[in-house]
Amino acid sequence: MNEVPGEPLRVVEISSGVAGAYCGWLLSEMGARVIRLPAEDPKGRSAGRPSDAITLGLAYYAAGKEPLDPADISEAVENADIVISDDTTLFTAILGASPEGFVALHPGTVVAVSTVFGLTGPLAKTAAVPLDAQVQASVSWALGEQGRPPLAIPPGVLECQAGAHLAAASLLARRAGPRPDGGRVVDIALIDVLAHYVGVNCRFYIHHGMEWRREGRRAAQSGGAYPFVILPCADGAVCLSGRTRPEWERFVEAMGTPEWTKEPRYQRLRAMGQEYPEEVDALIQPWLAKHTKAEIEEIADRFRLTIAPLRDLAEVLDTPQFAHRDFLRSWTHGDRNLTATGLPFRVAQARGESQAPNEARSLLSCVGSPRQETDDLPLAGLRVLDLGWVWSAPQVGSMLAQFGAEVIKIEHRKRPDNSRLSGVIIRDGERIEGQTMDMSPMFHQINKGKMGITLNLKEPIAVDLLRQLAASSDVVLENMSAGSLERSGIGFDTLSAGNPGLIMVAMSGAGQFGPASDMRTYAPTMSSFVGLESLVGYPGEEPTGALNFALGDPNAAVHALVALFAALERREATGKGAYIDLSQTEALFCTLIPYALQAQLDGHQPEPVGNSHPGMAPHGIYPAKGDDRWLSLAVRDDRDWQALCAIAPEEAWARDQRFASAHARIASRAELDRMVEAWSVKHDRDALVSSLRAAGVPASPVNDIDGLWADVQIAAREMAEVVELPGLGGETLFRAPWNISGIKIATGTRGPIIGEHNDSVLQRLLGLSPDESAQLVEDGVIA
Structure with a gap:
């Protein structure tokens, strides 16, 4: 256990997926000494190609961490403050004990674990992939188009949410101090995190008489007021978001106050949003068609509008604001020099544009001894x-x-x-x-x-x-x-003058200084600005985006918690307060690092891939018997495939040797998906999910909001x-x-x-x- 004030926080990472890797990356970037046990064949990516987003992301997150020889694992964990993992099977195989068993023997160490369903509850031992958490927590229910499969956020993005929560919660657990009678196990379930996010998102709709449902490129019933929609422009698409009458009036002015806007019918924001939004879209589109994304961005800035282009990842990497804040960095992969991101916050002792060096990178390089044990509210x-x-x-x-x-x-x-x-x-x-x-x-x-x-x-x-x-x-x-x-x-400089230990967390859209520091953002324009909306959609089609699922706000919140708890760690050791300047757009782009790297290696923007995964097939959301009934199904490896075939031995695909290997299944994923759809639609959803889970194949129901409210795993936890x-x-x-x-x-x-x-x-x-x-x-x- 690290007992010497002034030493870095010591972390051992035993993970095979994005959640653990991202958690370790955040801690390492803030100055912790992270020792990583490499997983030679991490689950869920063995069949992917070297340049797929998940493989690239894991490689980037590993940079800066110290590799650990398995022979030295005992000494490493003995000296660790925190052990993090997103793979309990790997954890147990390496350490010879479950997380609960390990902390019983090492009560001074925090063990922080991220899984899909959590360590407790009826689904704790159920085979699962991150897609299961998305569908069961109702994220997918509201993404996509009516009559078509619900959509998922691309692989890896929401796993970063689990990783950030894991980092923040592990620092909180350390703050609470050692627990001699059993140690501290941090149990982060992706389904819990996403249910918490949905629990805010859906209230914007359901408590005000609207449905939270799939509505393509529009938020359901415009989220109550027009506009809340993605529409085409001269060279792409833009996301329009406005909640108030002054915003609509400024937009009308920006369009040159066309005659139609003077009619009472087009001054009723809620009626336009909920009753006839397509009619208003048609009136706006001729104006949009005359302007490029760059022109609309300039107009939005001039008229203080919350509008953003759907940018591709190359455009995002070229953002002057990112360069101004030294957010981007170079990373060498093989013989290629790529651009990636650093931390989305700057830390200083005073607010000011001159914040060099950024103290965020040293927050965990000088920590003291843990506080005394407490089981009260920490x-x-x-x-x-x-x-x-x-x-x-x-x-x-x-x-x-x-x-x-x-x-x-x-x-x-x-x-x-x-x-x-x-x-x-x-x-x-x-x-x-x-x-x-x-x-x-x-x-x-x-x-x-x-x-x-x-x-x-x-x-x-x-x-x-x-x-x-x-x-x-x-x-x-x-x-x-x-x-x-x-x-x-x-401001901070005024308030901290009489309180040098004060920590202020300032969470503006783009950061406190720079050419875009006055950017106006809502969640959908933020995610459009950083490229997320461009990644969500059906294969081979224009992106639909994810307007119903506002990710930018809770994502910014958890990254702020990571920074804040790290600053509190430093204050415990040094007495120093801090000004934390967090950019919400940077925080969201951090979760897209894998796709930004892929875009650079491939030389083009990744297209929407629906619900597929680069290392698994089948992997998606499939129809069940009945109206709007869906389930997820994922085959991680050949063992899962054999178990799936055993459930449906009469199906042609189950006997087709073309699908016998993972690489072959991935190469033929479109054909295989069609065949699985034709099979799944004949079955009752819940019965099929039960059969698949019993066979060890990851599968979950796509819950609507009522299903989420009644979910047994959420209730048990x-x-x-x-x-x-x-x-x-x-x-x-x-x-x-x-x-x-x-x-x-x-x-x-x-x-x-x-x-x-x-x-x-x-x-x-x-x-x-x-x-x-x-x-x-x-x-x-x-x-």
Whole structure:
């Protein structure tokens, strides 16, 4: 166990997939000493070609880590602070014990494991691939087109989510200290992570009378208001996203205020979005057809529109903002010099454009001894001021609150968090009357466990109150436009002047400085900007994108948690605070490294591949008997293929020697998929899934939202709980998707009613008397 302050965090990585590799890469990039046990034939990629995205990504993530001779494994794990893995079979084979058994013998070591279904629950031992988590957590239900197979996010991207959660949770477990009676096992299930993400995404729709369903290149019913769609332009496609009337009015102005926009029919945003969006598309498309992606990007910047082109990966790599922030780096693969990414955040002792060197790369190079053992909420005593807005930064605050931090959300009644303003709540088809600002299930999901106060920060006295709060706080969170806090007099340099240990996490769309620092982003325009939307679609067709599944916000949140916990590690050892400048677009592009590398080696943009995997066939989503019934099925190797053939011995494909080897199956995947589809559609979905799982073949039902709510694995892992919301009653909310042995998590919590804790927070922490508080309310300071 590392006991000497000033030494790097010591990590041993025993993994075979993207999740473990990405976790180790993040820790290594922040200065940890990561020793990696190479897996000679990692599962799921043995049949892939050397330049496929997954193989390239794993090779890049391995760079910078120290290779470990298997003969030295005992010494390495004895000295490790954290052992990470995404392959329990490999872990057990190498170390001779399960994760639980290992920590019983090494109680001072954190063992952090990522799997598809988790280490507990009825599916814990079930054969699975990452696609199983996507379909069972309802991600795929809302991607693609009606009447066609649901789509998946390309392989590797969501595994990076598991890897980032693994990194953050392992640092939290270390912060909690050793546990002599059994050690710490961090259990991260990809299905938990994705269910948590869907639990926010779907509320944008289902609680306001809309379905969360596949609708091609449009978010379901435009997400409530027009526009929320991908449309063609002169040289490609663009993603248009607008939620408010001022945004629509600026877009109309950008188009030259055509006559049709003056009709009342085209001034009703919700009607346009939900009742006749195709009609509005047809009116906009002639204008779009006259402009290139670059021209539309310039217009969007000029008129402050949330519009982004669907960029290919070569265009993304050429982003001036990335170059300005030194985000990109060179990597040599064979005889090729390729461009890849570094960390998506910069860390400094002061906010400023001159942040060289970036201290992010040394956060874990100087850590102290672990804290004393605690099985209480591990962040108890940590105070956080949450100035966040909508999802990304508020999600960070919610995760901290659920593990015991005192998180104080700061709003203004005249400009509350926008997630409070989603609209009228619909339940069982009936409108719920009441104060919708305090009822929004989406708001409560993102803000679980926080206290809430209201300050009018346009008033100097309110600014002074916030400065006083910051003086006794540990962390400040914000995701406003770059420079907004500085203009309000509450920037990091001001707040940290009286609190040198303060850590601020600033999460703007593109970073605090640079030519695109004022970029306006929503999740779909962010993912369009970095190339994700261009990768999602049916083979041989134009991309459909993934507008229903907003990945940018929760992805930014988990990367912020990684940076924050690393900064807290450094503060424990050195007392130094930090300014963390995180770019949400960079954080999302980090998860696309494998595809960016592939594009460079192949010399062209990767086309959408539907639900295929470079190292497996069949691998996809197939129809079952009945209307809109689907299941996933994946064959990892020849053993899986033989088991599948044994289930369907009468099928021609089961007897066809052309499919006997993995390479042959991959080469003929399109033909094989058609044959498997013709077979699967004759069977009941759940019965077929049961048969396949019993035979050891990965398979899962494609859950709709009702299926997710009732899922037995999610229930067994206690991911969801019913919480009483103001004016609404019981509502299912998901908890933080981390299971850490011996660590408690706050349950039964909701978000704050606006201003709910004004008196208790301001009087307790700042010593205001009731009379002083009342006067500040009357003066519009507490407002």
